[in-house]
Amino acid sequence: MKYFRKSTALLLSVVLLVSALGIGFRASAGNRCSCAEIPRVMVDGIGVALHYDQGGPDEYDVSVVAPENLKEQVLPIVTNIIAAAATRSWDKGADAISALAYGLFGHLQVDEYGVSVNPVTNFAKPVNTQQNHQTNPKYEFSYDWRMDPMESAALLNQYIQEVKSATGHSQVNLIAFSEGSMVCMGYFAQFQYDDIAQYISIMGAHNGLTLVGELFNKHIDLNGTIAAEYMRAYGRFAGDDGAFALFKPLADVLEGVGLVDALVGALNLLLKNVQDKVFADTLIPLFVQWPALWGFVPHEYYESAKQTLLSGPKYDDFRALIDNFHYKAGPGYKADTLLANAAKKTKVSIVASYGFPTQPFAPNSLIDADGLIDTARESCGATTAGLFKTFPQGYTQKVADEHNHVSPDLRVDASTCLLPEQTWFLKNQIHFTFGFAPFLDFLVSSKNQPTVWADPAYPQFLTHLPNNTFVPTQPEAPAKTVSLPQSFLALFDVVCQLIIAKVQEG
Ligand SMILES: [Zn+2]
Ligand SMILES: [Zn+2]
Structure with missing residues (x-):
């Protein structure tokens, strides 16, 4: 301890001497920029391409949905699902559900220790030191979005x-989207x-998703009406890029042969009857073992979800892994405290x-959401x-301050936000x-x-x-x-009768 104090004092005097001489450590680096x-470090969400054999001779990009499997495999499998229902x-x-899910997502499987089964990953590409940050300030951090956010954070x-050393800046703007948060x-x-000079969260997942909380407690209910609402929303607002583009080929194949309604109905009916088997054979080995998905489980759903899906000694290590994120940085009070x-x-x-519901997979999908979160x-x-x-x-905001935080359309009261003046x-x-570049420029240039x-x-x-x-x-x-027909299964039965009649004819 004594030695430590002495050396600290010595270091301090060197620092004082150097700064008195007007040199400074920073200037000596030679590439300081003020x-x-x-520079903006962008941390995106699910959907950024992962790489097979990254850095190896056979490297190629893999998408969220294996597109090469769509045309050949999906149609017969979907027919099987509908016929089985x-x-x-x-x-x-x-x-059949298992075959469909493995065909589309099997390449992304993660084992019970949180390790990718296939040599698929995404480690951050090194920073391009030649990039001129004054003309192009964006630096895209890439990571394996299936994996433990604490590990990804260390890579970040x-x-x-x-980025700091390549640009000579002592701080960066950290801009997160979705899981990036x-x-x-x-x-x-x-x-x-x-x-960090500024942290910007865009539609961030820092407090989890009700959708994932519900699904991880085995509360599943596909909703055809909300699915239709989605179609309308995408028709109005979605471009051809973004994560949705990955699902579009699937939608095209199914829509082209008129199978969307039949598939939703069939899946619902099947899930009501074989939910435990679908979880055990398909959902748990395919998705539940992605550590990152547990970061999406809100606090109030978390412990019951673990009991539902991760019981027994097989998951001792995995539970420790996800608890580390959840209780140090995860949804609920921790994320709010950190922010x-x-x-x-x-x-x-x-x-x-x-303006959108969440995705139509859980009983309470009809909540105010951005389409997902x-x-x-x-x-x-x-x-x-x-x-x-x-x-x-005449509604008055819940928390009175000197401002109005109620939206002009009377749909949102921001006075209860953690940071009402900056949300x-x-x-x-x-x-x-999300492509609102001028708004981002406004935020970062402030x-x-x-x-x-x-x-x-x-x-x-x-x-x-x-x-x-x-x-x-x-x-x-x-x-x-908005009135939602509760009779989707009845409609599905009609479709089934038509299919059976068709099969009997032909
Ligand atoms: Zn600069
Ligand atoms: Zn205020």
Whole structure:
């Protein structure tokens, strides 16, 4: 201890001497840059290409859905699923679901220790040191989005150090999308805030998803009506790029032969009857062993989900792995604490969205969401009126401050957010596509903490228009009550009868 103090004192005097001489360690590095263009480290979500045999002679990109399997394999399997449901052959149906899922996602399987079964990965490409950050400030961090966010965060830290040294900047802007926000929570938990000039979360998964919480508690219910709502939403807003493009070939194949409704109905009927078998044979080995998916499970669903899906000594190591993220950086109070701390030390901007249900796989999919993640969770605590609903006229915000935080369309009350002055809401911005470059520029170019009051062009509530422009949100007429037919299975039975009749004819 004595020695430590002495050497600290010695070091201090050297530092004082050096700075007195006006040299400074930083200047001696020779490539310091203090320009206004702070490099941006982008941390994307699920859907970035993974690589087979990365760095090896046979390297190639693999997508989320194996597209080479679509045309040859999917159609006969889907026919089998529908036929099994129509004839109530439950075990055959479960096997057909298994064949479909393995055909599409088998290449991404992870074992019970959280290790990829195939040589598929994505380790961050090294920073391009030739990149001119003043003309191109974006540095894309890539990672294996199936894996433990704490591990990905350690790789992110290395990447940030490389960007700093390549650009001569002492800090970066950290811009996260979707799962990227989860990795950034892992980063803040382990590496704190000193290297970050501003943290921006866009439709972030830092507080989990109700959808995943429900599914991981075996609450499954496919909803054809919401599926139809999705089709409409994508028709209006989705481009050909983004993660959705990966699923489009599948949708095209099924739609082309009129099988979407029949498939949804068949899957629902089968799942109601062979849910445990489908979980044991297919969902657990294919998806539940992705450590990252456990980062999407909200706190209130977490322990029961572990009991439901990961019981027994087989999963001792895996449970320790996912607990490490969940309890140090994961959904719930930890992420909120990390973000609150971040806001004290650096600039923090949170961008959420509403206007869509979550995906139609769970009984309570009809919540305010961006098409995937709950609005309340990604905004860290907004109060919403309920999907397609409005607050009553004369509604007063739950937390009084000197501002109005109720959206002009009476659908969102931002006063309950963790950071109400620095949380934006983009109405009708679906999760999988985000291309609002001027808004990002506004956030990163702000010298001080940007707030929802800083620029009238970017108030707290913005609306995404189909031509991919954004305008301040306006009051709207109260939405009509959306009525959802509860008779989807009945409709499916009609389809089955038609198929059976067709089979008997031919
Ligand atoms: Zn610079
Ligand atoms: Zn306020």
